[in-house]
Amino acid sequence: MLQILGITAPIFLIISIGFIATRLQWISREQVAGMGRFVISFALPVLVFKALVERPLDEVFERNYLLAYGLASLLVFALGFVVSRRLRGDGLSASAISAVGMSMSNSGFIGYPIAALVVGEAAAVGLAMGVLIENLLMLPLAFALAEVGESQGLGLRATAVATGKRLLSNPIIIAICLGLLVALLGLHVPAIPMRAVDMLAQSSAPVALFVIGGSLVGMRVGGMVTDLLQISLGKLVLHPLAVLLCFSFLPVSDPSLRVAGVLFACAPMMSIYPIVGQRFGLQGRCAAALVGATLLSFVTYSLFIGWLAGPHL
Template identity: 65%
Template sequence: MLEILGITAPIFILIGIGYLSARGRLVSPEQVLGMGKFVITFALPALVIRALLEKPLAEVFDATYLLAYGIGSQLVFWAGFLFSRFVRKDSLSGSALAGMGMSVSNSGFIGYPIVAMVLGSPAAVALALGMLVENLLMIPLALAIAELGRQNGGGARAALLDTFKRLLRNPIIISISIGLALALLGVRLPSVPAKVVDMLASASAPVALFVIGASLAGLRAGGLVKDVAQLSIGKLLLHPLAVMLCFALLPPVDPVLRVAGVLFACSPMMSIYPILGQRFGLEGRCAAALVVCTVLAFVSISGFIGLLT
């Protein structure tokens, strides 16, 4: 147990430092926003490029991993969507957001720092693969369905087109494209650019955790017990269990990557979850779920680390 706490405690201490800094007004919301943009725009893309160039592409790209993580995430998404829609009688938009909250992890800000502490460098490879699933499959699907509940006629087509345009400008997707292109061409960065990439990549984990804590300072979780309970159980328990089941049923994957995939699935939902929910009038529900899931993740992630290791 002490070994597990040695891995998870520093993660949540950094989140706590960010939270207290924001509550104590040592950092402003604008500064937190700037740090978050730094992570998304520079640090995480550098991390992805470094991961894709560290090893031959054949060792980085793992179709079975993508399949297991994608199918596990889809199973939980549709379970959450159908439960919300037909059992809880939620709206189409609300059901889609519930499914997304249960099946899309905060891979960059929480998942990667945790997996990196547990497994080391393979965490970056799993991050790149997992973000392909999240950015190209899970998020566009959820937003397109949510738009159907908000508009008639060409709503879904417009939502898909807008999502595709955003993906083309997404720094993570751009970095994956650059990294894959360089890896396919067998290009290795010269020493100076490689050092810059390495320095940016090393900054991603601590800054990301600080930003998560600071972002939680302004959120409140009250009056939404049923919604929060569904999202917490789905995200922190069902998602990692579904991914674990898919890894067990599909052809064998590198055991290290298998552990990484399950731990990424253990992470709470994305930090921008309330922002996505705002478009559909669901920011209160999404913010409450994000607060509770992030707090409970300390217990659930510790449990899965003990189970897997």
């Protein structure tokens, strides 16, 4: 138990420091947002680039990992959508937003820092493949369904075009393309630029966790317990269990990569979840789910790490 706390406690301590610093106004919300942009635009893309150029491509893009993680995410998305649509009577848009909250992780800000502490370098490889699943499959699916559910939405074709433009301008997707190009051409990155890459990559985890803490300031949970429980339990329990199940049918060659995939699925939903929900008038529900899932993840992460560290590793 102490070993598990040794992994999870520092993570949530940094989150707590970010929360306290922002709550006491030692650092402003605008500064937190700027730090978040730094992580998304520079630190994480550089980390992904580093993972791609330092390993053989057959290790970086393992077919079974992509299939298992993608299939598990789709299964949880479908379950969340059906529960919201059929059992709770939500509209198409609300069902799609609830479903993506259950099936898309905060891989960069929470998933990677924890996975890196547990499995080391394999976490960066898992991050690269997870970003592909999230940005090329889960987000477009959720946006397409949500827009169809809006009577004044853009329409399916316009939504596809807009989503494509967002993907092409996403720094992490650009980093994946550059890293693939360097690896395919067999290019060698000189020592001095690579040292700068290493420095930026090392900054991603602690800054990302600090940003998560600062982002929680001001969010409210009250009056949305049912939404919070559905989305949080789906994200923190069903998603990692589904990934673990799919890995049993689609095994990966590296056990560390398998553990990394489960730990990425253990992460709460993406930090921009309330912003995604705002487009469809669901910012309150999404913010409540984000707060609840982030707090509950301390418990669920500890349980899954303890399980994976046992005979299931």
